[in-house]
Amino acid sequence: xxxxxxxxxxxxxxxxxxxxxxxxxxxxxxxxxxxxxxxxxxxxxxxxxxxxxxxxxxxxxxxxxxxxxxxxxxxxxxxxxxxxxxxxxxxxxxxxxxxxxxxxxxxxxxxxxxxxxxxxxxxxxxxxxxxxxxxxxxxxxxxxxxxxxxxxxxxxxxxxxxxxxxxxxxxxxxxxxxxxxxxxxxxxxxxxxxxxxxxxxxxxxxxxxxxxxxxxxxxxxxxxxxxxxxxxxxxxxxxxxxxxxxxxxxxxxxxxxxxxxxxxxxxxxxxxxxxxxxxxxxxxxxxxxxxxxxxxxxxxxxxxxxxxxxxxxxxxxxxxxxxxxxxxxxxxxxxxxxxxxxxxxxxxxxxxxxxxxxxxxxxxxxxxxxxxxxxxxxxxxxxxxxxxxxxxxxxxxxxxxxxxxxxxxxxxxxxxxxxxxxxxxxxxxxxxxxxxxxxxxxxxxxxxxxxxxxxxxxxxxxxxxxxxxxxxxxxxxxxxxxxxxx
Numbered sequence: 001x002x003x004x005x006x007x008x009x010x011x012x013x014x015x016x017x018x019x020x021x022x023x024x025x026x027x028x029x030x031x032x033x034x035x036x037x038x039x040x041x042x043x044x045x046x047x048x049x050x051x052x053x054x055x056x057x058x059x060x061x062x063x064x065x066x067x068x069x070x071x072x073x074x075x076x077x078x079x080x081x082x083x084x085x086x087x088x089x090x091x092x093x094x095x096x097x098x099x100x101x102x103x104x105x106x107x108x109x110x111x112x113x114x115x116x117x118x119x120x121x122x123x124x125x126x127x128x129x130x131x132x133x134x135x136x137x138x139x140x141x142x143x144x145x146x147x148x149x150x151x152x153x154x155x156x157x158x159x160x161x162x163x164x165x166x167x168x169x170x171x172x173x174x175x176x177x178x179x180x181x182x183x184x185x186x187x188x189x190x191x192x193x194x195x196x197x198x199x200x201x202x203x204x205x206x207x208x209x210x211x212x213x214x215x216x217x218x219x220x221x222x223x224x225x226x227x228x229x230x231x232x233x234x235x236x237x238x239x240x241x242x243x244x245x246x247x248x249x250x251x252x253x254x255x256x257x258x259x260x261x262x263x264x265x266x267x268x269x270x271x272x273x274x275x276x277x278x279x280x281x282x283x284x285x286x287x288x289x290x291x292x293x294x295x296x297x298x299x300x301x302x303x304x305x306x307x308x309x310x311x312x313x314x315x316x317x318x319x320x321x322x323x324x325x326x327x328x329x330x331x332x333x334x335x336x337x338x339x340x341x342x343x344x345x346x347x348x349x350x351x352x353x354x355x356x357x358x359x360x361x362x363x364x365x366x367x368x369x370x371x372x373x374x375x376x377x378x379x380x381x382x383x384x385x386x387x388x389x390x391x392x393x394x395x396x397x398x399x400x401x402x403x404x405x406x407x408x409x410x411x412x413x414x415x416x417x418x419x420x421x422x423x424x425x426x427x428x429x430x431x432x433x434x435x436x437x438x439x440x441x442x443x444x445x446x447x448x449x450x451x452x453x454x455x456x457x458x459x460x461x462x463x464x465x466x467x468x469x470x471x472x473x474x475x476x477x478x479x480x481x482x483x484x485x486x
Contacts, residue, residue, distance in 0.1 A: 006132075006139035013071065013142045014048050020065065021138070022050045023075035024058040024088065025104065030127065034075070037131040055080060055088040059095060066096045073141050075125075078105035078112070084281070086119070093120040100141045114245035148177050155187045164194030182212035189221055198225065219244070223254070234258060249278040249290055253297055260301045268298070269305060276312065295330060307334050314350075325351055329364060336368055344368040359385040359392035363399065370406060379406055393419070397426050401433060404440075413440035 004012070013019040021038075025031055031051055038049060052058040058074070065072045074092065076085050085103075092099050102123045103116050113124050122141040125134065143149065155170035168191035174184035185208035192201035202225055208218035219241045226234035235258040242251055252275035259268035272294055279290045291309050299306040310331040328351035335344040348365035355361060366381030382403050385392055393399035404419030420437035423430055 004139075004143075006136045009139035009143050010135060013073075017071050019071040019073070019142070020048050020050055021073050021075065022052065022058060022062060022065075024052045024055055024080065024085070025075065025077045026053050026080050027077060027104075027127075030104065033131075034134065037134055053080070055085065059088065059091055062092055062099060063095050066099075072099070073138060074099060074101045076101055076103055078103055089116070089119045089121060102137055102141050110244070111246050115247040118245055118248060148174065148181070151177065152183060152187070155184075155191075159187065159190050159194070162194065164191045167191040168195065180211045182208045182218065184208075185211060186217045186221065189218065193221075193225065201225065227258075232262075235262075246274075247278055249275040250293075252278065253290070253293055256294075257297050260298060265302055265305070268302070269308075272298070272305065272309065276309065291327070295334075299334065303334050303338055307331065307338070310334065325355060325358065325361070328354075329361070332364055332368065336371055339371075341368045341372040345372075357388050359389040362388065363392065363403075366406075367402065375406065375410060379410060382406060394422070395426065397423050397430065397433075400426075401430075401436075404433075405436060408436055408440050408443075411443070413443035416440045417444070 014021075021034075023031070023034060035049060050061060052061065058076075062072060062074065076088060078085060080088075089101065089103075092101065097120070099120070100122045101120065102125055103121050104125050104127055105112070106127050108124050108126050116124055123137045125137045129137075151170060151174045155167050155174060158164075158167035158170055168188065171184055171188035171191055174181055174187065178184060185204050189201045189204035189208065192198075192204055202222065205218040205221045205225070209222070219237050223234050223237040223241065226232075226237065235255065238251060238255045238258065242248070242255060245251075252271045256268040256271040256275070259265070259271065275290065275294065291312070294309045295306045298309075310327055314327055314331070328347055332344040332347045332351075335341070335347060345365055345368045348361050348368060351361045352358070352365075362381045362385035366378040366385070369375075369381060370378035386403075393403060400419045400422045404416040404423070407413070407416035407419070417437065417440045420433045420440060423433035424437065427433070
């Protein structure tokens with residue numbers, strides 16, 4: 001039986017399967033041409049073509065089609081409104097993992113094509129293209145050879161179900177249909193890895209890479225296999241992947257992590273810089289998440305790098321909002337850990353321009369001042385936090401212990417007592433809180449009521465029964481105390 005023509009594949013997809021074509025483009029010439037191609041070559045009604053210029057609206061429509069079990073193929077321009085459409089591709093891949101995408105571009109380098117394939121794109125079409133070429137690419141995205149596709153879907157379902165023995169047999173059937181199938185060889189590697197045959201799996205991944213050097217999955221699997229074995233070959237495969245597809249910012253972080261493990265901080269920083277640059281160029285919406293991952297990767301080994309990248313993400317944002325407070329808070333903690341408390345104070349001060357009534361920011365600023373031995377300023381920050389939200393520390397042993405300890409350190413034991421009692425209500429076996437509570441109670445018992453410190457919101461005098469004014473006494477100076485180690 002002769003294979004289906006491209007026209008027949010597309011006609012079956014639309015007429016029998018009820019499929020539609022979504023295209024996201026601000027190239028009105030291509031939009032008209034696509035309609036003419038479909039009408040002239042296949043003779044279909046226009047309502048099967050769904051045009052969009054808004055990427056958000058297109059994603060929403062694709063999600064709707066997925067929920068209605070309507071098959072669809074997406075044409076997406078490489079550039080829309082002079083911006084890369086990478087964010088759209090990533091979002092659609094997450095929302096609709098089975099979506100078939102064809103990227104339209106005026107030029108295609110190996111680097112961009114490789115990155116598209118990594119993101120889940122099915123085909124890349126270079127414009128201008130003939131009507132026949134467009135229909136052929138559309139047919140190829142819709143339906144690879146039927147039996148091969150069926151076997152691959154079956155093998156993938158077995159791998160997802162962790163039925164590795166059956167998946168191994170299914171991969172044999174794939175390779176009997178197409179011995180040089182890179183995807184089939186990669187699936188065979190997955191099945192072998194699942195059965196514990198690591199060396200055989202590595203050989204299968206290598207064969208898959210040799211069968212199709214631009215296919216990323218085998219190299220990624222090799223890097224993962226050697227990373228699990230803490231083998232230095234992981235770095236070599238990651239760099240080979242980066243050579244083939246240098247636009248992937250996530251992999252550059254993987255490479256940086258490998259360099260950090262080997263104590264090579266300069267090389268790690270170079271790849272981290274490239275990662276952020278790639279994200280800013282291709283996937284700007286991911287920069288915040290990417291920076292968080294960088295900070296997670298380097299903070300334990302190279303906190304100075306974590307400070308650098310958090311500062312970068314804050315400084316490069318045009319508009320800062322409450323969602324960015326997590327960056328400020330983490331940056332302040334890192335700076336304090338480095339002993340740079342004054343810089344931490346400035347970070348918190350900047351955060352307060354976004355959220356001036358955030359109790360936690362005032363509290364963290366107080367910790368920074370305390371670490372700089374500015375204890376009275378620290379107390380002002382703590383009390384400002386308490387004024388904003390009297391219960392902000394509730395449920396936190398550390399915060400309650402810190403506030404109580406500063407009050408005690410400054411010889412305000414009656415203010416300290418409720419905080420130590422709160423700690424013990426959460427952690428009855430906390431020895432430090434027991435000791436400090438005992439110390440505070442002894443200080444309260446040893447001094448007269450007249451020396452008690454009142455906060456502004458407490459009733460100090462009974463205005464109906466005012467006593468005679470006492471004789472003026474010389475103001476008692478507070479003795480300096482050493483800083484409490486936190």
